[in-house]
Amino acid sequence: MNALRIAWSELSRLLSIRMGRITVLALVTVPTIYAGLYLYANHDPYAALDRVPTALVVEDSGATGPDGRPLDAGREVADQLLESADFGWHEVDRAAARAGVDDGTYDFALLIPRDFSAALTSSSGSDPEQARITMLTNDANSYLSTTIANTVATKVRDAIGQKVSQEAVGTFLLGIADVRQGLQQGADGAGQLEEGLRQARKGARRLVEGSTRLADGTGQLRTGAGQLHDGLTTLANRTASLPDQSRKLASGARQVADGDRKVANAGNKIAGAVHAARTTYDAGRADLVAEMDRLGIAPGAQDRLLAIYDQVGTKVHDVDTSVGTVRKQLNQLADGADRVADGADQLARSTPALVDGIRQARDGADGLETGAARLGKGAGTLHDGTVELRRGLRQLTGGAGALREGLATGVEKVPDTNEESRRQIAETVANPIDVRAHSDAAARNYGAGLAPFFLALAAWIGGYVLFLLVRPLSSRALAANQQPLRIATGGWLPPALIGAVQMTLAFAVVALVLDVGIVESLRTWLFMILVSVTFIAIVHLLNALLGTPGQFLALVLMVVQLVTAGGTFPWQTIPEPLHWLHEVLPMSYAVEGLRQLMYGGDPARVSTAVLVLAAYLVGALLLTSLVARRHRVWTPSRVKPTVVL
Numbered sequence: 001m002n003a004l005r006i007a008w009s010e011l012s013r014l015l016s017i018r019m020g021r022i023t024v025l026a027l028v029t030v031p032t033i034y035a036g037l038y039l040y041a042n043h044d045p046y047a048a049l050d051r052v053p054t055a056l057v058v059e060d061s062g063a064t065g066p067d068g069r070p071l072d073a074g075r076e077v078a079d080q081l082l083e084s085a086d087f088g089w090h091e092v093d094r095a096a097a098r099a100g101v102d103d104g105t106y107d108f109a110l111l112i113p114r115d116f117s118a119a120l121t122s123s124s125g126s127d128p129e130q131a132r133i134t135m136l137t138n139d140a141n142s143y144l145s146t147t148i149a150n151t152v153a154t155k156v157r158d159a160i161g162q163k164v165s166q167e168a169v170g171t172f173l174l175g176i177a178d179v180r181q182g183l184q185q186g187a188d189g190a191g192q193l194e195e196g197l198r199q200a201r202k203g204a205r206r207l208v209e210g211s212t213r214l215a216d217g218t219g220q221l222r223t224g225a226g227q228l229h230d231g232l233t234t235l236a237n238r239t240a241s242l243p244d245q246s247r248k249l250a251s252g253a254r255q256v257a258d259g260d261r262k263v264a265n266a267g268n269k270i271a272g273a274v275h276a277a278r279t280t281y282d283a284g285r286a287d288l289v290a291e292m293d294r295l296g297i298a299p300g301a302q303d304r305l306l307a308i309y310d311q312v313g314t315k316v317h318d319v320d321t322s323v324g325t326v327r328k329q330l331n332q333l334a335d336g337a338d339r340v341a342d343g344a345d346q347l348a349r350s351t352p353a354l355v356d357g358i359r360q361a362r363d364g365a366d367g368l369e370t371g372a373a374r375l376g377k378g379a380g381t382l383h384d385g386t387v388e389l390r391r392g393l394r395q396l397t398g399g400a401g402a403l404r405e406g407l408a409t410g411v412e413k414v415p416d417t418n419e420e421s422r423r424q425i426a427e428t429v430a431n432p433i434d435v436r437a438h439s440d441a442a443a444r445n446y447g448a449g450l451a452p453f454f455l456a457l458a459a460w461i462g463g464y465v466l467f468l469l470v471r472p473l474s475s476r477a478l479a480a481n482q483q484p485l486r487i488a489t490g491g492w493l494p495p496a497l498i499g500a501v502q503m504t505l506a507f508a509v510v511a512l513v514l515d516v517g518i519v520e521s522l523r524t525w526l527f528m529i530l531v532s533v534t535f536i537a538i539v540h541l542l543n544a545l546l547g548t549p550g551q552f553l554a555l556v557l558m559v560v561q562l563v564t565a566g567g568t569f570p571w572q573t574i575p576e577p578l579h580w581l582h583e584v585l586p587m588s589y590a591v592e593g594l595r596q597l598m599y600g601g602d603p604a605r606v607s608t609a610v611l612v613l614a615a616y617l618v619g620a621l622l623l624t625s626l627v628a629r630r631h632r633v634w635t636p637s638r639v640k641p642t643v644v645l
Contacts, residue, residue, distance in 0.1 A: 032458070032506040049148070054087040055097035055109035055136075063117035073120050073131075074112040077156060081110070087152070101136045108149035109136040110156070133157070198397055207386045215379040222373055229366050235358050243351040254345070261338070268327050278320040285309060448516035452594035453567025455506060456531060456587050460558050462502040463536035466495040467551060472544040473628055488624035492533075492540050499532035519600035527597055527610070531590040534613045537620035538586065544627045561587035586616045 060074025082089050090106065097109035111134035119131035135153045137146040288309060292302045473491045507525045511518050518524050542550035542557075564574060564581040571582045582588045593609030596602055 032502070032509050049087055050085050052087050052148075053100075053106045054089055054149075055100050055106040056081060056089045056091045057094050057097045057109060057111040058091065059094065059114045060112050060116040061114050061118075063121045071117045071121060074116040077112060081156075097136060101138050104138075104140075108138070108146065108152075110134075110149075110152065111136065193403075205390060207389070211379060211383040211386045215383050218375045218379045222375075247351075268331070270327075275320050275324070278317060448598070450568065451510060451516050452591045452598060453565065455510065455528060455594055456565065456590035457558070457562060457567070458506055459499070459503060459528065459532040459590065460535045460539075460561070460587065462506075463495065463499055463532060463539045464551075464554050464558065466498055466536065467539055467543045467554075470495045470498075472540050472624075484625040484629035485621070487628040488540075488544070488621055491544065491628075492537055492621060492624065495536045495540065496533040499536045500529045503528040503532045516598070518598045520597040523606075524594065524597040527593050527606070530610065530613055530617075531594075534586060534617040534620070535590075537617050537624070541620045541624045541627070544624050557585075561585050564588065565591045567591050586613055589613055 056078055058074050058078045060072060062070060062072040062075075064070060078091065081087075082091070090100075092100070094111060097106065097111065100106035101109050113132060113134065116131050116133070133153060133156060135149050137149050139146050285306070289302065289306070292305065297305070471491070473487055504525065507528055510516055511521060511524075538557075539551075539554045542554045544550070546553060560581060564571065564578050564585060565587040566572075566574070566582060571579075571588065574582065589609040589612040593606050593613070596606045596609075
């Protein structure tokens with residue numbers, strides 16, 4: 001008798017009667033009912049939160065924003081919540097909300113107080129105040145509803161905080177932009193100031209040079225004014241008698257002019273007489289020629305007589321010319337003497353004024369010398385001031401350059417923003433982290449996330465209930481003294497086959513009816529069968545080894561694995577003393593392998609799970625073989641067990 005005949009014998013026993021077949025069929029559906037019904041009930045609870053009754057109370061009275069526009073933040077929040085329809089919101093008053101949360105009409109309530117908007121706008125003033133919202137919860141309604149309510153409150157707070165932060169940062173950045181513009185204008189102005197100071201330094205340099213020349217010139221002016229004063233003093237002293245002398249000169253000049261006029265008149269008379277004599281002489285030559293002709297003087301003699309006559313005429317002409325020249329000179333002398341006399345008279349009249357002018361010039365030169373002294377002192381002071389001015393302008397130029405560089409550096413450090421960039425910066429500061437989820441393996445929904453755990457648990461439960469009907473070891477095979485491994489394998493095969501059918505049905509329901517989104521369908525189905533036959537081998541071992549207590553121990557082991565497998569929360573969250581149980585118990589690897597296959601995870605982790613489960617399967621069969629070897633010897637406890645189910 002081989003293992004297959006032992007298994008077939010057991011199956012025939014189970015299926016030989018109608019009730020047995022019904023029982024087997026019922027046992028086949030146990031894992032499907034357990035896992036399928038639970039996963040169906042929890043397929044996607046988050047998609048049905050809009051059916052959760054919740055209260056919304058809006059008491060906000062509004063406020064005026066920093067820009068002068070009215071703000072009704074409470075109403076805006078309420079409208080967003082109502083529009084999103086994430087929950088079954090009912091807008092009621094405070095009393096109705098409290099009463100509804102107390103009696104279970106509402107799972108929780110969100111209260112927006114009267115000063116909500118006013119508190120939000122206070123952040124722009126000197127006395128900021130936190131805006132508050134109140135969440136009313138009641139764990140007696142549902143503990144998870146309280147957790148969800150706290151999550152809603154956090155999201156509302158974050159959304160409002162982001163909006164307020166964005167507006168505040170936008171206002172701040174606008175101020176920064178104004179500061180940057182002011183710094184830029186200041187830098188430009190400092191540059192212009194620096195350039196102007198450079199020009200002023202050049203002017204100050206020329207002013208120093210000019211003040212130096214002015215000081216030197218005022219010294220020379222003072223010296224010259226002193227010399228002029230001395231010279232005018234000498235001139236005034238020497239011209240003091242000039243009026244009297246000029247008057248005497250005028251009187252003498254007039255007398256000379258009168259004498260010259262008399263001489264000129266006498267010369268005119270003499271010149272007239274000489275000229276008359278010449279005219280008479282010239283006329284007498286013709287008379288002489290005529291007389292000689294009358295007398296019959298020979299022409300030769302006439303020529304000699306005329307030559308003598310002409311010699312005298314030449315002298316007469318010369319005398320007449322000389323006398324005419326003298327007469328002209330005498331007239332000129334007389335005229336010049338008259339002019340000299342007139343000039344002398346005018347000089348005599350002007351001399352007193354000239355003398356007074358010289359005295360005034362002397363006095364003015366004295367004042368000029370005094371003024372030049374004061375001017376020299378002032379020029380020295382001016383020179384010292386221009387030197388200090390030049391030194392101060394040098395320092396001012398350096399300071400203006402440092403100011404320009406500092407302002408330019410400040411401009412570079414202040415970001416250059418426009419309306420669009422300020423909006424982007426405000427959004428980034430208000431929400432600095434952009435969470436972009438990327439999953440190497442993702443479950444479709446909440447039910448899909450729980451499916452690996454409940455499928456593994458269903459496989460254990462399915463194997464557990466089978467041994468309420470299946471005998472772990474064949475009595476006939478033991479009586480026939482068959483090989484232990486053959487007996488163990490023959491006892492394991494019938495429930496293993498039923499377990500495979502259980503997993504096939506459960507897989508069909510989960511994958512096709514519930515549509516949890518399995519990535520590796522074929523491998524998942526095969527892995528589920530491996531999980532089932534492994535768990536059946538373990539439960540088989542416990543039942544073969546201990547009988548009824550082994551059945552109870554299999555139940556305890558299921559509870560322990562339910563806690564340590566990490567099916568709902570990460571296994572690291574269980575108490576540390578239980579961590580080693582997670583590492584060694586098979587359901588941990590069953591859940592791990594199903595997750596990787598259903599979500600499309602790491603194949604290496606699937607391989608590890610397969611190896612561990614296969615090791616459990618082989619180990620359980622080998623240990624069951626040892627138990628079968630021992631059971632070939634009958635003992636009183638086997639004939640009459642202490643505990644029987």
